[in-house]
Amino acid sequence: MSVRPTQSGTFTSVKQGLAMNLSRLIRAQEQVSSGRRILRASDDPAGASIALSLRRQQSQVEGWTQAVNDGRPLLEAGASRLEEASNLLSEARALTLQGLNGTLNQSDRNTIADQIEAIAESLASTANTQHGDRFLFSGTATDTKPFEFVGQGSERHVQYQGDSGSLQALVGRESRVELGVPGNEVFGRTSYRDTAYSNITGIQSGTQSDWGQGYETLQLRTDSVNGAMGQGVTLAGSSRDSILGPHELTIDATAGTIQLGTGAAVEIPSPLPTEMELVDEDGSVLVVDMSAWSGSDFTTTVTGSGSISLDGTVWTSFTGAETNLQLTDEDSGAVIHVDTTAVTRAGKESVVFQGANNTIDTLLALANDFRNEQGLSIDQVNSQVNLHLGELADGHDHLLQGLGQLGARHARLNQSENQLGELSLQLESLRSGIEDADLSEVVLDMTRAEQTLQVAQATGARLLQHTLLNYLG
Amino acid sequence: MADIALGIGLQGLLSAQSALDTLGHNLANANTPGYSRQRLSLQAQRPLSMGGTMVGRGVRTDGIRRISDNVLNRRIVSQTSIAAKLDAGVLALSGVESMLGGIGGVGIGAMLDGFFESVSSLAGDAGDLVRRNGVVQSAESLTNQFHQIADSSEGLKGDTLEQVRALSKQVNSLAVQVRDMNKEIASSEAGGGSANDLRDQRDVALQSLANLVDVRYQESATGSVTLSIGGHLLAGENLVQELRAELNDDGELEMYVGDTTRPVEVRGGQIGGLVDFMQNTVPELEARMDTLARNLIFEVNRAHSTGIPSAGGFQTLTSTNSLEDIDGDGQYLDQRIGDSGLPFDIQDGTLAINVTNASTGEVRTHQIEIEDSMSVQDLLDRINAIDNVAATIDGSGRLQMTGQNGNLFDFSNRLDGMPDEIGSFGGMRASVSSLGEEPFVLADGMTFDFDGIAGPFTITLDASDFDNISQATASEVAGVLSQNPMLATNGMRAAAVDGHLVLQSSSGGPTQGFDVTGGSALAAMGIPTGTYSGSTISTSVSISGAYSGAANQELTMRPLGDGQIGSTQGLQIEVRNQMNEVVAVLDVGSDYVPGTPLDLGDGLQASFTVGELSATDQDFLVVHALADSDTSDMLAAFGMNAFFSGSDAKSIGVSQRIVDDPSLMSASKTGGAGDNGALLQILKLQSGHVEGLNSGFSQYFGDVVGDVGFDIETKQRAADTERYLVDSLQQRRDEVSGVSVDEELVDMIRFEQAYTASARFIQVVQQITDTTLQLI
The missing domain is CATH 1.20.1330.10 (f41 fragment of flagellin, N-terminal domain)
Structure with a gap:
């Protein structure tokens, strides 16, 4: 069938054409004014999903x-x-x-x-x-x-x-x-290495491993001193006695001196004292009663025996023959094994669990060392x-x-x-590429839409004017 | 002859007149919607036979015909339904699209990002109260957004229902019009004519109907049409049935025609589009938002519930979710926990409960097994079996836990730094452990023969003391032994540790000891006979590091010989995992410096102090390394220490106790106030894969938005195509039935000329007659 144009058909198609071109122009304008290509998810669902991500x-x-x-x-x-x-x-x-x-x-x-x-x-x-x-x-x-x-x-x-x-x-x-x-x-x-002692009493590490942290004090005390005495010299049994283990006691009548171990030889005063304090080379003390001294040379061995404690409460007596005596401190959980064979004197021994110390505590320990409240010799202080x-x-x-x-x-x-x-820059440029309008492209679109609209308007106006009525007289 | 000629002339005049009338009617209706142009049919009169010659008798009119194409009209009607449905769908979906919020700025997507951003910010300074408030606020914005969408979708459903009802009214009134016109057309055409204009109007009504609903019509011989929707009669010659919109019991929209109880399926027109939207789009959207909210609540709560607030563990904690009395017997305790109306599922798994002594800071970690099938009472019993923690169900069905005797509790996966609670691994007590693990296959009358400080004695097992003696648990055996006074009299005790039975002297030291001399139960439990004695020092095991494994792990340590740590040459400890595979062999012999951490794998280290280990005594120690401290999801299901309350988009909210006091937000996993372990676990959710969603949260929401977008886009495209088809069909109809003014004008000139010619003819006839008369 041949095409039979009618007025209403022409009007409708001109109207539709104008509306379509106008909406295209409006869409382009929307993109330009917002600067974004995707305003709603339906504008580009795939793009919108990526943009959200x-x-x-x-x-x-x-x-x-x-x-x-x-x-x-x-x-x-x-x-x-x-x-x-x-x-x-x-x-x-x-x-x-x-x-x-x-x-x-x-x-x-x-x-x-x-x-x-x-x-x-x-x-x-x-x-x-x-x-x-x-x-x-x-x-x-x-x-x-x-x-x-x-x-x-x-x-x-x-x-x-x-x-x-x-x-x-x-x-x-x-x-x-x-x-x-x-x-x-x-x-x-916290990485414990091994145990070190301050070398005051002569205590040494035993054969088995130790465990502890920080500093502990090992205390050794003298409980009794024994020895074969003679020439009127007797042991005073003083609480100041601090020798442990065997010590040589020598009286040189000619020089009038008495000496403990290799400590300083002390001149025997007159009148003869009932309590005379002798100090050996390690600083251990023995008190003797010289009041009944016969005035002759005399040499003997006195032996101190005592006990030892790590926590200051539980005391273990020792003979000086132990090579692996186990001591514990219940409070800190520390366990040490000591060798008592070289012990010569009583006193407080610093036990250092090397590598397991707090630096602030180390400084405090140094301060204590210098204060020397035990009255140790310089060498002993320096060793600590x-x-x-x-x-x-x-x-x-x-x-x-x-x-x-x-x-x-x-x-x-x-x-x-x-x-x-x-990353932020990359993401921004990716997002912008997907979501933002490419202005030059959109403007081009807009111009194109505008031109098409103008052409449609012009042709529509021309088309609608044509009717036979114009020529009927 | 003259009368014939005059007749011919008159008929010519009259027919030209009629043609001009029709033409005028056409011009007048050139812009009437649905108008079909009309044509006067002209025919030559039947000729007169005069002596064998046929003489023409002029023209005659044969009625006014309406130029229309019924097939085309039918196509327009059905096509209109399709296009209208799509248009309505697009319109409704655009409402959804704007409800979900745009791409940037507002909407759940941005709110989710905002929530995770605030959590990330809090992770930078977990103790900061301002940032904590920020998290609460952003979480509230997020939950409000969920509510808003839930409300909007309710509103959307209400609006759509109203719209469908209004459109149904239009359908009904159009149906009445069609029926009325049916009657008129039938009566006017009964005489044989054609009710042109009425038919045009009825066609317009049909097209309006098609725009609303996918109506089918059938024309009968009398010229009336019957209308039907989805096989249901809407209007016939005399009858009209009403189209109704109803909500069914599930709140779904159903359409009915007349009194039928069976819903009618509306597939087209605006109503079809809206019904589809109501029946499919909205419920699907709601379901997806509910799924999103539900998973968000669950996953965030899973991370949060195992965290610890900045002030430390909990004194008391009440669940946000409550049990329902499913069986209606007025009590909760007899119900299965998995079937008690909790909004989330409980899995078979393990829950860690850590109990901290508030004054000493000492932490005890415990694990309880939880099964989906256990009763509420069982759950309470298992929690209550832990020292210093009590659990009850309150009157409204909520789980309540309380720390007792100055103890606080939490559910974090923190490491038990001192795992050897009773000294089964190198302790000072004389000790022997069962090599076997529960369940033990025991029998009634089996015996244990011991020789303790008070002399030999025998303990005989009685089946009535066990739930099932052939599946005896370690704690049942320990309970039975401990109840026997002979044990204490002989300075002994029994305990269950990680499924093993441990027999010990009641105090430590080398003078303590006992003999296991025999008995029929020994073989079943894996306890050797022998003399066991204590020691002076106790091994202390500490576990350090951060467990990096993906799943929970149980590491069992056993010495490979007897001896003292750090002293005995070649002393080793074997470490086996849950699968009984050896994961490490630790050298703790003479080369080991006590206290040095040794690697257990997966980021864990163990260090040992000096002490005596014994393979003969079957020393053992189980280290629980937790990746997830609640594999049962019990905490999230009950809403214990929950961050979010509720279970779907409508009910999601920020837990009231956290809104009231943001410092209760549990950021820490270690108990340290600055730790942000729980927050980092929440942050993992932002981009991580969520099992319940099969994607991440933001991704899931992005998909929802994207799908609505896709739906709109495809529907819009289809609508454009269908609309174009309708338009081109209309164009075709215009071409066939439309009035062309020019055409009419040309005809007007033609008929005007015909009229003039006929008049002239009559004049000529008259002149001829006059001439003839003058001749007379």
């Missing part, structure tokens, strides 16, 4: 970036505190070396002890630094003060109250950075100080390792930040 990723990247920014001040504060602590330890080391100088007198050493104790306190307060309201060195227990002083005098030490975890920042899907080092790791060490100095060096090493870890983590944060910055 990209937005989610952007939000995640934003979260990770914030974690980096939140974490950095913590690491920086931690590092600067550790640098301070490192300086304190250097200072303590210098003071200690100064204290080892034999020309110092006790009052000089007391001054050094006070200074070292002050450093210990500064170190504790550095370790207890807060950033905001969070303690930097208490692991994840950020509301708990990590180090607290307990005990008095020579028993004074710190207790770690934090945990051994670390705050963590999520800086990528599977990437976590620890935001600190726990205080028990940087200020204390050297023992603790070694621990101090270990502690310092550990602190520097912690500093290194913080530095490495800081570097990781920086690296993450760079990566996240790049």
